[in-house]
Amino acid sequence: MSRIALITDFGDSHYAGILKGVISSIDPSIPTIDITHHISPQNIIEAAFILKEAYPFFGTNTVFLTIVDPGVGSDRRGILIKKGGNYFIGPDNGVFEFVIRDGDYEAYEIIKKDFFTSKISNTFHGRDIFAPLAAFVASGKEYREVLSPIEDPTRLEIPQPEITDRTITGEIVYIDSFGNLITNIPRTLVEGYNCSIKIKNRRLGRIRKTYSEVKGGLPSALIGSSDMLEIMVSCGSAEKWFNIKRDRLKNYKIIINRHPPKNSSPK
Amino acid sequence: MSRIALITDFGDSHYAGILKGVISSIDPSIPTIDITHHISPQNIIEAAFILKEAYPFFGTNTVFLTIVDPGVGSDRRGILIKKGGNYFIGPDNGVFEFVIRDGDYEAYEIIKKDFFTSKISNTFHGRDIFAPLAAFVASGKEYREVLSPIEDPTRLEIPQPEITDRTITGEIVYIDSFGNLITNIPRTLVEGYNCSIKIKNRRLGRIRKTYSEVKGGLPSALIGSSDMLEIMVSCGSAEKWFNIKRDRLKNYKIIINRHPPKNSSPK
Amino acid sequence: MSRIALITDFGDSHYAGILKGVISSIDPSIPTIDITHHISPQNIIEAAFILKEAYPFFGTNTVFLTIVDPGVGSDRRGILIKKGGNYFIGPDNGVFEFVIRDGDYEAYEIIKKDFFTSKISNTFHGRDIFAPLAAFVASGKEYREVLSPIEDPTRLEIPQPEITDRTITGEIVYIDSFGNLITNIPRTLVEGYNCSIKIKNRRLGRIRKTYSEVKGGLPSALIGSSDMLEIMVSCGSAEKWFNIKRDRLKNYKIIINRHPPKNSSPK
Numbered sequence: 001m002s003r004i005a006l007i008t009d010f011g012d013s014h015y016a017g018i019l020k021g022v023i024s025s026i027d028p029s030i031p032t033i034d035i036t037h038h039i040s041p042q043n044i045i046e047a048a049f050i051l052k053e054a055y056p057f058f059g060t061n062t063v064f065l066t067i068v069d070p071g072v073g074s075d076r077r078g079i080l081i082k083k084g085g086n087y088f089i090g091p092d093n094g095v096f097e098f099v100i101r102d103g104d105y106e107a108y109e110i111i112k113k114d115f116f117t118s119k120i121s122n123t124f125h126g127r128d129i130f131a132p133l134a135a136f137v138a139s140g141k142e143y144r145e146v147l148s149p150i151e152d153p154t155r156l157e158i159p160q161p162e163i164t165d166r167t168i169t170g171e172i173v174y175i176d177s178f179g180n181l182i183t184n185i186p187r188t189l190v191e192g193y194n195c196s197i198k199i200k201n202r203r204l205g206r207i208r209k210t211y212s213e214v215k216g217g218l219p220s221a222l223i224g225s226s227d228m229l230e231i232m233v234s235c236g237s238a239e240k241w242f243n244i245k246r247d248r249l250k251n252y253k254i255i256i257n258r259h260p261p262k263n264s265s266p267k
Numbered sequence: 268m269s270r271i272a273l274i275t276d277f278g279d280s281h282y283a284g285i286l287k288g289v290i291s292s293i294d295p296s297i298p299t300i301d302i303t304h305h306i307s308p309q310n311i312i313e314a315a316f317i318l319k320e321a322y323p324f325f326g327t328n329t330v331f332l333t334i335v336d337p338g339v340g341s342d343r344r345g346i347l348i349k350k351g352g353n354y355f356i357g358p359d360n361g362v363f364e365f366v367i368r369d370g371d372y373e374a375y376e377i378i379k380k381d382f383f384t385s386k387i388s389n390t391f392h393g394r395d396i397f398a399p400l401a402a403f404v405a406s407g408k409e410y411r412e413v414l415s416p417i418e419d420p421t422r423l424e425i426p427q428p429e430i431t432d433r434t435i436t437g438e439i440v441y442i443d444s445f446g447n448l449i450t451n452i453p454r455t456l457v458e459g460y461n462c463s464i465k466i467k468n469r470r471l472g473r474i475r476k477t478y479s480e481v482k483g484g485l486p487s488a489l490i491g492s493s494d495m496l497e498i499m500v501s502c503g504s505a506e507k508w509f510n511i512k513r514d515r516l517k518n519y520k521i522i523i524n525r526h527p528p529k530n531s532s533p534k
Numbered sequence: 535m536s537r538i539a540l541i542t543d544f545g546d547s548h549y550a551g552i553l554k555g556v557i558s559s560i561d562p563s564i565p566t567i568d569i570t571h572h573i574s575p576q577n578i579i580e581a582a583f584i585l586k587e588a589y590p591f592f593g594t595n596t597v598f599l600t601i602v603d604p605g606v607g608s609d610r611r612g613i614l615i616k617k618g619g620n621y622f623i624g625p626d627n628g629v630f631e632f633v634i635r636d637g638d639y640e641a642y643e644i645i646k647k648d649f650f651t652s653k654i655s656n657t658f659h660g661r662d663i664f665a666p667l668a669a670f671v672a673s674g675k676e677y678r679e680v681l682s683p684i685e686d687p688t689r690l691e692i693p694q695p696e697i698t699d700r701t702i703t704g705e706i707v708y709i710d711s712f713g714n715l716i717t718n719i720p721r722t723l724v725e726g727y728n729c730s731i732k733i734k735n736r737r738l739g740r741i742r743k744t745y746s747e748v749k750g751g752l753p754s755a756l757i758g759s760s761d762m763l764e765i766m767v768s769c770g771s772a773e774k775w776f777n778i779k780r781d782r783l784k785n786y787k788i789i790i791n792r793h794p795p796k797n798s799s800p801k
Contacts (some may be wrong), residue, residue: 003562005555007548011444014274014317015492017302018324022274025326028270033550033558033566041445042502050548057661059554059559070502124492127324136443177545178575209376210607210656217353225549225658235576235604260274278711281541281584282759284569285591288539291567291595295537299567308712309769342745389744389760394591434732 002138003031005058006068007051008126009039015124019065019131026135033058038177040246043071044095046174048156049182050086052098052225053237057109060085065126065134066095068165073122078110078129079153080137089134091125094156116144159250161185168256170229172249179237181244193258197221199250200242201232211235247261269405270298272325274318275334275393276306282391286332286398288488300325307513309337311362313441315423316449318355319365320493325351332393332401333362344376345396346420347404356401358392361423375414382413425515426461428452435494437524439516446504448511450521452496460525464488467509468499469485469518480501496521536672537565539592541585542601543573549660553599556665567592572711574780577605578629580708581598582690583716585622586632587760594619599660599668600629608657612644612663613687614671623668628690649673649680666711688800693784695719695792702790704763706783717780717788719763727792733765734776736785740750743771763788 004023015039023030035054039047045067055064069091077092084107088096092109096247099105116132137145146158160246161170162182170185181199197204204221207229214220216235219242224230231254233241244252271290273398277283283304290297290393290534302321306314314335322331344359350372355363359376367370381387405409428437428451437452448466464471471488474496475530484503486509491497498521499510513517540559544550552687558632569588571627573581580674583600589598603625611626617639622630626643633639648654649792670677695704695718704719715733724741731738746750748754750769753776758764767775778786 003558005551005560007551009445012303012305013305013322013444013750015443017272017274017300018321021302021321021325021329024270024298024329025324026297028326028328030560033551033554036548036556038546041504052547054552055558055590058564061562062555062558071479074479121492121499123489127492176491176549177547178543212605212608219676222657225661230657237575237727276712279572280711281569281570281588282710284541285588287567288569288588288592291537291565291596295565295593295595308771327680338746341746388759390756393538394759436650444592 001064002061002140003033003056004063004065004134004138005033005035006065006067007035007036007039007054008037009041009043009047010037010067011041012037013127014206018127019067022127022131023135023138026132027139028143030135030138032172035208036208039068040174044068044070044093044156045158047095048097048158049173049231051095055086055099058086061189063087063089066090067126067130068095069093069125069144072125072170077150078125079115079150080108080110080133080147081153082106087134087137088131089137092154094154096153096262097156097158100153100155107153108180109150110146112146112147115143138140159184161188166257166259169259170230170254170256172244172252172254173228175244179239180224181231181238182224182226183231184231185213185254185256187223187227187229190223190229190256190258192261194261195258197229202229202242270300270328271330271332271401271405272300272321272331272333273304273332274302274306274314274321275304275309276308276314277304277334278308279304280477282393285394287291289394289398290402290405291406293399293404295389297402297405304321309335311335311337311360312425314362315364315425316440318362322353323325324456329406330356330401332397333357334362334397335362336392336394339345339392342483344417345380345392346417347375347377347400347414348420349373349448354401354404355398356404359421360465361421361519363420365528367420367422370526374417374420377413377418378415378507379413382410393449422479426451428456433524433526435525437521438522439511439521442506442511442513446500446506448498449491449493450496450498450506452492452521452523454496457490457496457523457525459528461528462523465522471498497528502515516526535687536597536674538599538672539567539569539588540571540599540601541569541573541576541581541588542571543577543581544571544601545575548572549658552661553601553665556661557669557672558664559670560666560675562674565728566671571754574708576602578602578604578690579625579692581629582631582692583707585629585801588622589633590607596620597623597668597672599664600624601660601664603627603659604614608630610646612659612683613684614642614644614681615642615687621668621671622665623671626688628688630687630691631692633688641684641687644680645682646680649677665752667711683709684719693718695723697723699794700791702786702792704790706778706786709773709778709780712780713767714758715765715772716760717759717763717765718791719788721757721761721763724763724790724792726795728795729790729792731763732789736776738765738799780789
């Protein structure tokens with residue numbers, strides 16, 4: 001049995017409900033799972049990170065319908081990616097960067113856009129093209145004539161941390177619902193080092209293990225469930241504490257001074 | 268197999284979860300689909316428009332449980348509408364205006380309110396009456412003694428655009444999660460004309476085809492996925508750009524000057 | 535067939551979606567029902583009240599996965615409670631107070647934390663321990679070696695109303711999505727009395743039956759669907775009307791003067 005998991009920037013609106021209506025009208029037995037509909041509007045990088053973090057926890061035979069689509073109605077392509085027993089469907093704007101990054105995938109362009117409905121809007125291909133295709137895939141209906149193989153799915157430039165001998169400079173890639181600031185600095189860059197961390201001129205000290213080991217109300221850093229460095233405030237919101245503006249995440253730099261631990265650094 | 272689709276103004280609260288608990292306690296195999304729970308509180312007109320926009324995309328055999336119910340506990344009736352193989356259940360306050368508008372429906376009042384539970388609250392008929400009835404309908408249980416046919420379901424006065432020879436004056440009927448302003452001006456009133464559009468003394472120029480064809484940050488207008496004229500800001504929020512107050516939508520007028528296209532208007 | 539109902543403080547983030555991914559990866563046929571993911575962050579008392587209000591409306595054979603977990607990664611225990619044909623899984627921090635309060639339950643500590651995955655984060659036991667256990671329970675897989683019986687699940691101190699001969703002093707326990715203020719004063723303390731109610735020096739008069747019987751825009755009180763006294767504003771938000779701060783609910787006192795009704799109080 002296949003299922004469809006959804007990531008969109010549709011927020012609290014009825015647009016996600018309409019996707020599920022379309023799916024159920026094609027095959028009411030397909031389960032749908034909301035991953036989130038609260039990607040920041042038009043934020044492709046955030047959607048790419050959320051998909052990367054969520055999809056390994058779903059079993060195979062899941063269709064990931066990922067619709068963050070500022071270019072809807074333009075000539076941007078629609079695509080389907082097959083990888084590792086799962087399917088990824090959405091606009092070809094880089095949102096699948098972390099799926100294709102390591103290769104070992106098949107990519108297809110959606111060429112027969114009017115296969116599912118003859119009346120295609122310019123503003124809601126999720127409803128008119130992507131959701132119907134996802135339902136066809138999940139229910140095992142024949143859809144292959146809709147697709148044509150491609151070799152060049154669109155790549156997304158992911159902001160990489162800058163690394164020098166003793167310093168890592170990273171940035172915030174998204175903010176979760178607790179106000180935790182998730183950075184682009186992976187566990188592997190800091191684990192095993194003595195680190196001191198700075199953001200907006202505030203020193204956060206060493207990396208913690210848990211949210212609760214810091215005094216309530218004070219900011220700190222830990223490796224979060226995404227295996228990335230997070231800035232957090234115990235029993236509070238780092239977003240509020242640091243007065244972070246969501247539309248200017250690139251303005252904030254996370255600076256880490258890292259040293260090998262003393263016991264492995266004889267003088 | 269039937270399913271139940273939900274539209275409410277319950278927001279992020281647990282009230283929608285309780286509806287689903289009630290449904291699953293009657294028949295756990297009934298799938299439920301959230302259309303939206305974020306209708307503006309007590310806004311019957313908005314709920315009517317959202318239902319109109321969403322329900323054609325669901326297959327038949329769907330029960331639309333639509334609960335925006337400022338009159339709960341008063342003597343307003345509860346109703347069930349049958350139309351086109353679907354069912355619509357909720358308070359009889361006009362929320363089903365677009366379902367009944369074109370006739371060809373059957374309407375029933377819910378007369379045995381204590382059929383499902385003897386303990387009926389004054390504040391949550393969704394839980395105590397409407398959700399149980401929806402579950403009975405969806406699961407094929409016998410419920411007909413609960414109902415009595417009526418001829419006069421409550422109608423809702425929908426704000427109509429004013430049309431003169433060269434001018435259309437419309438209003439905003441709801442705002443979606445992107446901040447797009449959805450108006451009461453249908454595609455048919457503007458398609459094939461040269462239109463210039465004004466809102467809050469800002470001229471928006473001609474009607475666009477896609478969100479992305481306008482420079483980011485600037486307001487414009489297009490025909491949205493609901494087939495109604497929308498005011499939008501490319502990569503932004505028209506709600507914020509125009510500083511629209513959601514509780515005063517009637518104060519904003521959308522004024523369109525329309526002319527037949529030149530090639531069909533010889534001088 | 536079992537199902538899993540979810541209460542968390544994960545908000546609009548993808549964390550709840552990941553829980554459902556984990557569940558579906560173990561058994562895709564388990565239905566999941568969102569009760570709410572909008573418990574105020576880290577608010578154990580609010581979660582306890584919401585669970586108390588919601589769970590009686592679900593049938594038996596429901597697994598209530600309740601994750602409000604400020605102590606995640608510390609030495610707080612994880613527990614499973616069996617009561618009345620249902621299961622309750624989450625951190626042992628008092629969130630199940632109303633489930634265990636009346637006795638007649640079995641409690642178990644989760645002792646084999648790495649039974650489901652060897653890689654357990656310090657920040658997301660919902661994903662790594664609680665959701666997998668819930669899926670094992672719901673799908674009938676063998677999980678008993680994970681558990682060990684305990685006699686002392688953590689209790690939660692619930693703020694009780696102060697009662698004198700003629701006066702009840704209560705407080706707000708949570709605010710719903712309409713801005714209604716739900717208090718800790720149960721129906722039984724006020725029913726059959728003549729009551730006059732005061733909050734923030736505003737007198738609200740007698741207790742009403744319905745939201746709609748008060749003039750729009752004015753505050754009043756009624757017994758809500760939770761059988762607790764609620765402060766409400768007809769067609770509005772009591773939270774806004776009284777300018778209530780959600781992080782200082784303990785600061786607001788609801789004071790009731792109650793008198794036996796005149797016909798039962800001869801002089």
